[in-house]
Amino acid sequence: MIDLGPLSWMVQVGAAFAIAFFAQSVFSSRGRHGRTVIRAMIPVVVLTLLGAAWLPHPIAGILIGYFGSRAFGHWGEARSGLLAAALSAAALMALGASWLMFPLFFMALGWLASGGPSRGRRRVRAPKVEDKPAELPAQAGGTPVQVAAPAVGEGPLAPYLADGRVPAQARAQLVALNLRTQEALALLKDQGLEGxxxxxVARAIREEYAPEAVQAYLKLPRSLADTGVIQDGKTGAALLTEQLELLLDGVQEIIAGSLQSGGQALLTHGRFLRERFAKVEQDLRVPVMVPVADKVK
Structure with missing residues (x-):
């Protein structure tokens, strides 16, 4: 230890700030990276050597919480951070927090008992839809009509729905885009508006715009795609979800337009029916016969 004499109080104050800095760093979104843990550990080591001998103990407690939150989730995403944390734990034990080996030993046993390395394998499944087709209620004793449910796992967007590199929010938007574009194309085709x-635009969104947005995101470095700022404080993941949201709005406008077009046709047909059958009703109306006696009176 280095004795700084009258300035030792500054070391104690700095140690308090080092605790806050360490906790904020390791539990942030960047805490899964090894360089973040090492950067947060440097002032701890320096201040301990300068006289804050008590500092390794609270840092060791924080480190236990870090291991618990990172190792028992998708630990593969924080592998470099956990390795740096293990080196930091060794440094803390060398600086005086030798008791740290006991909780870490039992945590390691619990980690191995709960699956160990297999916990880091991300299992991604394609979104499922019900295989049972929707049924329309029977009308006037008729047989119920079955309509096949749209298949989410088919089409040009299907490969990205099961890709673990695509953020969960973006995959949900892709599922919605897959269904909405399929619905829009079917509606326009039924209305004879294929040209x-x-x-x-709906076909381009389905086959070009959405796949190209995802492909551009997948070309980003994996370690920075969700954390590195690209423009206006937005990460690659944020830009991807923003673009997919714009495409969803565009498809919804197309569907709304087809509703107006189909609704106009329905209103025109309704006016025709009213004119047609109102005239028939008037022609078929039976005149009321007045008795002769009543006429004489």
Missing amino acids: TEGFF
Whole structure:
């Protein structure tokens, strides 16, 4: 230990700030990276050597919480951080917190008993939809009509729905895009509007715009795709979800337009029916016969 004499109180104050800095660093989104843990550990070592002999003990307690939160989740994502934390634990034990080996030993046993390395394997499954087709209620004793449910795992967006590199929010948006574009194309086709701009835009969103957005995201470095700022404080993941949201809004406008088009046709047909059957009703109306006696009176 280095004795700084009258300035030792500054070391004690700095040690308090080092505890806050260490906790904030390791439990942040960047805490899964080894360089973040090492950077937070440097002032701890320096201040301990300068006279804050008590400092390794609270840092060791924080480190136990870090191991518990990172190792028992998807530990593969924080592998470098956990390795740096293990080196930090060795340094803390050398600086005086030798008791740290006992909780870490039992945590390691619990980690191995709960699956160990296999806990880091991300299992991603394609989104499921019900295989049972939807049924329309029977009308006037007829047989219920079955309509096949749209298949989420098919089409040009299907490969990205099961890709673990794509953020969960973006995968949910892709599922919605897959269903909405399929719905929009089917509606426009049924209305005979296959040659319209809306049809081509919906198909382009499904086959070009959405896949290209995901492909651009997947080209980013994996370690920085969700944390590195690209523009206006937004990460690659944030930009991807923003672009997919714009595409969802575009598809929804196309569906709303097809609703107006189909609704207009329905209203026109309704006016025709009213004019047609109102005239028939008037022609078939039976005149009321007045008795002759009543006429004489």
